[in-house]
Amino acid sequence: MSADSAAPRTHRPADDPVVRDDADHWSGASIVPSQSIAGRALTLVIAIMTFLASLTAGAVTVIDDAARSWASDIGREVTIEIRPIDGVDIDAEIRRAVALAQEFSGVGRVHALSDDETRRLLEPWLGAGLDLDALPVPRLVIVEIADPALLDLAEMDREVGETIRGASLDDHAAWVDRLRAMAGAMVVGGVTILVLVLVALVLSVVFATRAAMAGNSDIIGVLHFVGAEAGFIAREFQRHFLMLGIRGGAIGGGLAIAVFALAGWLTQGTAGIPGADQLTAFIGGVSIPPFGYGAVLVLIFAVAILTAATSRFAVHGALAEIE
Amino acid sequence: MIRFENVGLRYGMGPEVLRDLTFQVAPHSFQFLTGPSGAGKTTLLRLLFLSLRPTRGLISVFGRETSRIGKQDLPKMRRRIGIVFQDFRLLDHLTTYQNVALPYRVLGHDEATYRADVVELLKWVGLGERMHVMPPVLSGGEKQRAAIARALITKPELLLADEPTGNVDPPLARRLLRLFLELNRLGTAVVIATHDLALMDQVDARRLVLEDGRMEIFS
Secondary structure (H helix, E strand, O other): OOOOOOOOOOOOOOOOHHHHOOOOOOOOOOOOOOOOHHHHHHHHHHHHHHHHHHHHHHHHHHHHHHHHHHHHHHHOEEEEEEOOOOOOOHHHHHHHHHHHHHHOOOEEEEEEOOHHHHHHHHHHHHOOOOOHHHOOOOEEEEEEEOOOOOOOHHHHHHHHHHHOOOEEEEOOHHHHHHHHHHHHHHHHHHHHHHHHHHHHHHHHHHHHHHHHHHOOHHHHHHHHHOOOOHHHHHHHHHHHHHHHHHHHHHHHHHHHHHHHHHHHHHHHHOOOOHHHHHHHHHHOOOOOOHHHHHHHHHHHHHHHHHHHHHHHHHHHHHHHHHO | OEEEEEEEEEOOOOOEEEEEEEEEEOOOOEEEEEOOOOOOHHHHHHHHOOOOOOOEEEEEEOOEEHHHOOHHHHHHHHOOEEEEOOOOOOOOOOOHHHHHHHHHHHOOOOHHHHHHHHHHHHHHOOOHHHOOOOHHHOOHHHHHHHHHHHHHOOOOOEEEEEOOOOOOOHHHHHHHHHHHHHHHHOOOEEEEEOOOHHHHOOOOOEEEEEEOOEEEEEO
């Protein structure tokens, strides 16, 4: 039918193919184009920033866990140190110290370091084949604390000082305090970095979304001229950018979770290798607690919502410019 | 339908680009808006489409003063006006059918209620065979007809066309003009902004001539 033929929407016969055309012409079509260069760039930016923020959040939880573990482990052990004194049978004093420690409630295993264990302990500083009798080397009794609430450390300290000659009790309080301070500083540092990464994430997502929206200003204009309400336009873009945000966030967060799993597997699979053992001794196994995975999920959804909200503001800004 | 009284418009602190415009667009009327480039034709079309507000004077659209129309009511008013741009403004990621059906889509109508109308209108403007292709593969004339179909699909009371024949050859320009006349015959008021004298000479219609921001009317 040509442009100058009869007007439309007049008489339509029952067998008119127009009437029978019931195909869904909108199937899979979105008013906002689902794939665009700006959209792909935005997805990439969101994925990278979510990945970095997730890694930082994971690292902070690992450090926090390690710090708690250090403080807990050291706090669950005290040491009786017995210095050799001329004329005093040090082995007898060690046995008495073990027996005394075992009398206290709340005490778990009590173990006196043997000569061999003491030599191995000092070997890095004094070399192999050390003759313990030739040097005034203090001997150690390790007292593990089964229940800190039951143990009266002050009483143990007093009795050890009074009844065991040359002995003193070291409850590692100074070490625990220093470790707590160091671990606290590391956690504060990690949280600070996390906050900075999150700020960078927010700014990156906002600017990348605005850049992607700038490429869609023609669509906003057309929708405006065909009589779309601002709320309709905002909803269309918001839904589109929410999906972009979820996709980018899921890619970044998913990769971060994969990295956590890989790091955990590597630290387990490298047991016995000196470097890996030292790392494990220092921070424990690299295992992210459920809270860490929860934080990654929260991050993904927060990024998606931020992206959608930014697009909404951009739509209203663009409409204000048109009008 | 539309009434301008002593309307003036300036952008920011600049000089007035439109001055003392007083005219009416009556229902079912047909008129050309003409004048040299830069005379303010597109700006006047934007005023008619409620995309701009005058800096002075009074504009009444469909019986309502534009200064008293709230922002939330503007989309409803604009739906009574169809607009065709010189650069078509079709969405390249949608098919011709989807572009023409867009006004219904933004209204949230079920496709079953308008599908037949869209297909029929596309056939009427000669795009029945091109409804499933994307605008980038349409010719200039086909794009223009798709843009016209989109402006007409919701049966507006007023059609504004900005240089609708600016990108087409004379035979197609004549066909498009007949399309506008047919539409006008069906009851839609038409305002065609053009500086194509040959086109205007084909129709005995009122001419609104803009020059230096002022208007002269030749009936």
